[in-house]
Amino acid sequence: MNITGKIYGINGPIVYLAGNQGFKMGEMVLVGEEKLVGEVIGLNKKETTIQVYEETTGLKPGEIVYSTGSAISVTLAPGIIGNIFDGIERPLKEISAQSGAFITRGVSVDSLNVEKLWDVHITVKEGDKIYGGTIIAEVPETKAIVHKSMVPPEVQGVVTKVAPDGKYTINDPIVTIKLANGEEKELTLTQKWPIRVPRPTAKRYASDRPLITGQRILDTLFPIAKGGTAAIPGGFGTGKTMTQHQLAKWSDADLIVYIGCGERGNEMTEVLEDFSKLVDPKSGNPLLDRTTLIANTSNMPVAAREASIYTGITLAEYYRDMGYHVAIMADSTSRWAEALRELSGRLEEMPAEEGFPAYLASRLSGFYERAGFMHNLNGTEGSVSIIGAVSPQGGDFSEPVTQNTKRFVRCFWALDKSLAYARHFPAIQWLTSYSEYVSDLAPWYTSNVGGDxxxxxxxxxxxxxxxxxxxxxxxxxxxxxxxxxxxxxxxxxxxxxxxxxxxxxxxxxxxxxxxxxxxxxxxxxxxxxxxxxxxxxxxxxxxxxxxxxxxxxxxxxxxxxxxxxxxxxxxxxxxxxxxxxxxxxxxx
CATH class of the missing domain: 1.10.1140.10 (Bovine Mitochondrial F1-atpase; Atp Synthase Beta Chain; Chain D, domain 3)
Incomplete structure (x- = not known):
């Protein structure tokens, strides 16, 4: 690590450095004596602006900021499924064992277990030409999921050495390849990927098959396609979380990524406890065998809340690249937007409607556009479906987050408090909800269910x-x-x-x-x-x-x-x- 700057100003989670000492935009940095995780979000001749993903209380001007040379990234390897992470992929169980019930500032833990030995079956041989996305090894990650370790998207070469099948950690080299420039590169079960960059694919398919949920009002009246996007807006107590629980339990997705973004701590605890007890009705295994949870409660730093949905979508894209169909439950994007608003206010940016930043719409579109049914680089097919809960204050659907979300989703499941109070569940109001997938999915329904x-x-x-x-x-x-x-x-x-x-x-x-x-x-x-x-x-x-x-x-x-x-x-x-x-x- 190189010392690259000193702090001269602190405004909540926003830290300022004097001048430009050679940082890159979007670079991950370690801030202060406690090495708090941060990200460069602004650069000009006079100052460098950093958002810190941890509590900055006690940080003072003059402390050193260290460069890491890489963007905020997630570790992609066996061990993701069944795990519970915070907004920047730090495992909460490991943090709890190290620092107790609350996350200690500057806590440093590996995202995934680097000591666990996995049963690895190598799927390539010497002389094979491999490229980004090629599956080089298979690992039984859980009873439900076989983890397919792939070549990173930007790497290609010829296999020169292959390890025998056996037990390896995620950082042990298993395949050696010769690159085009003649250098040799060792591949492990692990790769890193920046959370704000979509993983590449070969082709995007049209939405032609439904994500079957087993919920009549969704499957029949307002269906969502595999690789589609949906919003569930609703006020307090209307059943957003319960609806997402049903979708997580019964939808025909292979994997579920549940992002608890800015929810109350007691509600998130209930979700974590519920998911740990749920049994997958299809296989009889625990539902956690095909689920990963990202928990970022309302009392955690807002910057990490803003990052949490990008962490979740990156994990989902990784499993999509293996050929799996992944469903993301984001609960709720309103809390994420509130984090954007707070950070924008700290940065003294010009506010737009209701104080949200002017780029709220583009950030929402950037998130929802990462959904899709894809032809992957390795020839497999996979999908990421995004189902985002929206929590408009007072149940007012005319507020900016709901209105901007409607622009980018093709499925709108509007929850109604009068239906919820009448004990009518799911409390989806059929007069204000809609699905733009019906005409796309009609041929599938005709050929697979019935012509009428x-x-x-x-x-x-x-x-x-x-x-x-x-x-x-x-x-x-x-x-x-x-x-x-x-x-x-x-x-x-x-x-x-x-x-x-x-x-x-x-x-x-x-x-x-x-x-x-x-x-x-x-x-x-x-x-x-x-x-x-x-x-x-x-x-x-x-x-x-x-x-x-x-x-x-x-x-x-x-x-x-x-x-x-x-x-x-x-x-x-x-x-x-x-x-x-x-x-x-x-x-x-």
């Missing part, structure tokens, strides 16, 4: 929209004056809301619903609607139809028909036919 899936989905949304319009009339003049065909719409809409849109996360048959059952449920509801419309057209009053309990029986399908009992839907079709025939016979 999208048509049924559109009909259900139409019924819910009609219900909203009719409720405006009911508020003014009451429901008794409505004609029977409109009363039927209200009743079927109730069936859709309670029997399809509402879902019980704690019921074994309802917590996860496969697409085949979702289609059968829609077809059953719409068949009941069709038969009831025929009766109304024959002047049968709605009161006669409601006297039969058919509507409540259809609502209870979600509990009464297990996911592997789809044959029972034939019984419901027969039941609806009997309902129709009974009323016709009574009124003949």
């Amino acid at each position: 899936f999208v048509d049924c989905r559109n009909q259900l949304l139409s019924i819910l929209t009609q219900e909203s319009q009719l409720n405006e009339i009911v508020k003014l003049i009451g429901s008794d004056v409505l004609p029977d065909d409109q009363k039927l719409v209200l009743e079927i809409a109730r069936v859709v809301r309670l029997g399809f849109v509402q879902q019980n996360a704690y019921h074994p048959s309802d917590t996860y619903v496969p697409l085949a059952k979702q289609l059968k449920m829609m077809q059953t509801i719409l068949y009941l609607f069709s038969k009831s419309k025929q009766l109304i057209a024959l002047n049968m009053p709605m009161s006669v139809l409601k006297a039969e309990d058919i509507f409540d029986k259809v609502i209870s399908i979600k509990y009464d028909v297990a996911n592997d009992e789809l044959h029972k839907f034939d019984d419901y079709k027969t039941m609806i036919d009997n309902f129709y025939n009974t009323i016709m016979a009574k009124n003949a």
Whole structure:
């Protein structure tokens, strides 16, 4: 390390050095006697500006700042899955063992265990020409994930030496290659990557297949594609975290990266405890076997909070490059934006709307644009899907973070506090939510689920929209004056809301619903609607139809028909036919 400057000014997490002593923009530095981690964020002739990722209390002018020569980077190697990191990839368990419940300033720990021996299977041989992305070794990282160690993207050469299969640490050389300039380079299981630079890929694919979540309102009404982006905005208590828990547990992603960005400490503790207890329903292994957690609570330094989502997305891109489908749960981007605002204020930058910096939109776009379904450098396919929670103050969706997020995501799952207070979960408001992926995914649904899936989905949304319009009339003049065909719409809409849109996360048959059952449920509801419309057209009053309990029986399908009992839907079709025939016979 070279001594490169002395501190002359401190403003919270922002530190100033006099002059430009040879730093590079974005370079990682070690600040002061305690070697606090920082990053160069501003350079001019008069001063160098550094943001510090740790508490700066006690730091004083005159202390030395040391250069590291590299950007803020993460260590990429076996040991990431199942681990819990802070915002700059420091393992919290190791820090806890070293310094107790709170992170000590200047604490220095390796991001990953450098002493653990891993079972390594080498996948290349001498004479092979390898390039960025080539898989050189496979390591069983957990029961669920095989870690595929790759050549760093900028490296290529010919293999000259290969270690035998066996047990190695992440820093032991396993392959030696000869570069184009004749030099030899040793490759290990480890590589470093700067968090603010997207990892390169060969090609981006169109969004043509869904991320299946098992949540009916998401899979059917507002689907997200693999490699897609979604926002979950909602006020306090509306179920953002619970929705992300369900997605982490049930979505068909291979890996989950959960970023707790600026959340309350007790809430983050609950998340960490919950995830450690959850069992992956697909494999029966602990859910942590395919999850990595980044915990950056609201009492941690704001600069590290700002870095946390870049750390998370870089880890996700690394596993995407192996050919995995990764889903990121960012909870919440509002707290991240607040960190940006605080740092911007310290830097005395010109504020924009509500005090947020003018570059809020570009930072949000830079984050969400790193999602995608990719053709990787090594020929595999992988994806990163980003699901970001937004916490607008007072539930006001017109505030800048929500509005700017809407510009860059194609899926908007708006949580509604009135639904949450009525115990209707997921509390996603179907009138204000939308998905721009529906038309892209329609061919997939047609070929893999059923030709009428999208048509049924559109009909259900139409019924819910009609219900909203009719409720405006009911508020003014009451429901008794409505004609029977409109009363039927209200009743079927109730069936859709309670029997399809509402879902019980704690019921074994309802917590996860496969697409085949979702289609059968829609077809059953719409068949009941069709038969009831025929009766109304024959002047049968709605009161006669409601006297039969058919509507409540259809609502209870979600509990009464297990996911592997789809044959029972034939019984419901027969039941609806009997309902129709009974009323016709009574009124003949």
